[in-house]
Amino acid sequence: MNSDRITDKIIKDAICFVKELFAGEFSGHDHYHTMRVYQTAGKLAQTEQADIRVVQLAALLHDVDDRKLSPETCRNKDRAVAFMREQQMPEETIAVIVRIIDEVSFAGSDSRIPSTIEGKCVQDADRLDAIGAIGIARAFAFGGSHQRPMYEPGIPPRYHMNAEEYQNHVASSVNHFYEKLFLIKDMLNTEAARELAERRDLFMRNFLNEFLREWNGED
Ligand code: ADP
Ligand code: NI
Numbered sequence: 001m002n003s004d005r006i007t008d009k010i011i012k013d014a015i016c017f018v019k020e021l022f023a024g025e026f027s028g029h030d031h032y033h034t035m036r037v038y039q040t041a042g043k044l045a046q047t048e049q050a051d052i053r054v055v056q057l058a059a060l061l062h063d064v065d066d067r068k069l070s071p072e073t074c075r076n077k078d079r080a081v082a083f084m085r086e087q088q089m090p091e092e093t094i095a096v097i098v099r100i101i102d103e104v105s106f107a108g109s110d111s112r113i114p115s116t117i118e119g120k121c122v123q124d125a126d127r128l129d130a131i132g133a134i135g136i137a138r139a140f141a142f143g144g145s146h147q148r149p150m151y152e153p154g155i156p157p158r159y160h161m162n163a164e165e166y167q168n169h170v171a172s173s174v175n176h177f178y179e180k181l182f183l184i185k186d187m188l189n190t191e192a193a194r195e196l197a198e199r200r201d202l203f204m205r206n207f208l209n210e211f212l213r214e215w216n217g218e219d
Contacts, residue, residue: 015060017083038059040128058097099116
């Protein structure tokens with residue numbers, strides 16, 4: 001069992017590792033994001049009877065080699081691997097975690113359905129944190145930190161982007177709702193995540209309606 005190889009100490013050390021790594025990160029990827037994904041993924045893992053330790057460790061390490069934060073280590077997940085090797089984890093378990101991290105990220109129409117239930121739990125938890133009240137806050141924090149406009153009424157959203165188009169696309173934060181956030185509810189893997197997404201999705205849609213009413217002077 002992979003979970004036997006992932007001890008309490010490894011989980012605790014991983015929490016300290018991400019706290020340090022994400023200190024000073026203000027683009028929507030602070031360590032509180034990682035901790036929410038860790039908590040939510042753990043709950044989904046219980047409902048789905050997935051290997052909880054695998055889910056927890058993959059959730060904690062899922063953004064340490066993120067393309068935007070660490071482009072040079074993204075391909076081989078070097079930081080995550082180095083952390084796990086330091087913890088003397090067997091290569092076989094390391095490979096399981098790396099695969100989950102690799103399958104998690106959102107890439108427009110090229111997004112992948114993870115091959116394991118553990119990966120599905122982590123992906124759902126990561127996506128849930130991009131929607132709802134927190135998702136709204138993260139979208140505007142991301143836009144601000146990348147010098148992007150909140151809203152640019154003359155530029156319509158783009159639909160059906162593949163991975164490359166999505167990664168190279170520069171969007172206003174409002175367009176990001178149409179290009180990613182409103183799509184998430186229908187891209188989740190687990191029933192429990194779909195239930196949580198309902199309320200968050202509705203809240204976001206109400207928010208955007210209000211935003212546009214105020215913007216257009218209709219209120
Ligand atoms: P994660 O890997 O945690 O899923 P991303 O790296 O895709 O997240 O993005 C981090 C946060 O920034 C998410 O909440 C996401 O919705 C938001 N974000 C990503 N791209 C944009 C964008 N173009 N405009 C506004 N927000 C964005
Ligand atoms: Ni994330």
